[in-house]
Amino acid sequence: MDTSVTDHLLSTTRSVRRKLDLDRPVEPEVLDECLRLALQAPTPGNQQAWRWLVVRDQGVKDKLAELFRRAGNAYLEANAAALGQAITEPSVARAFASGQHLIDVIDRVPVYVIPCLTGRPSGDNATDAAFYGGIFPAVWNFQLALRSRGLGSTLTTYHLTHEAEAAEILGIPSDVTQIGLVPVAYTTVPDFKPASRVPLSEIAYLDGWGNTL
Secondary structure, three states: OOOOHHHHHHHOOOOOOOOOOOOOOOOOOHHHHHHHHOOOOOOOOHHOEEEEEEEHHHHHHHHHHHHHHHHHHHHHHHHHHHHHHHHHOOOHHHHHHHHHHHHHHHHHHOEEEEEEOOOOOOOHHHHHHHHHOHHHHHHHHHHHHHHOOOOOEOOOOOHHHHHHHEEEEEOOOEEEEEOEEEEEEEOOOOOOOOOOOOOHHHOEOOOOOOOEE
């Protein structure tokens, strides 16, 4: 295995919001390939409780976009108020602008993919860790597969504030849990760079909390 290729893929798969090509269609066969790779992810007890809802119809997207915007704008407004002057810091301002851009254009994104799990969370930490752990590796597989084919995505959760309304729009049964909404499109740039991250020495410990690794 060429680790230079896999390391580049793993270190440059970004949450893409501003650099999505809103006008280029996403071919069904490409999306199918990426979803098939998603299904190769680890799954607790091999239950494969994941379900994937692909949304292409513009009328359906418009309805979901209204929920997305309602929750997304409220979230950004609340956080902007809480941050006060800190919102003018360049890194914070960029993050807000990126989030706002996606909210503004969400209806134009070619495809939405809504990952779901059969069942509902219990509220018990151990049980719910296994519940949600049953799909997040698959979502990341999906996003990596998209990236390797020149597409971008980001896992969003805004519309989950109105999960019941979204379920009604999509015909999702009441015993199925929506995990998020993944906007999918080709990217307008050919590559991305590794992100700035906190040094490993500050966040990884050995044998006990706070012990330097």
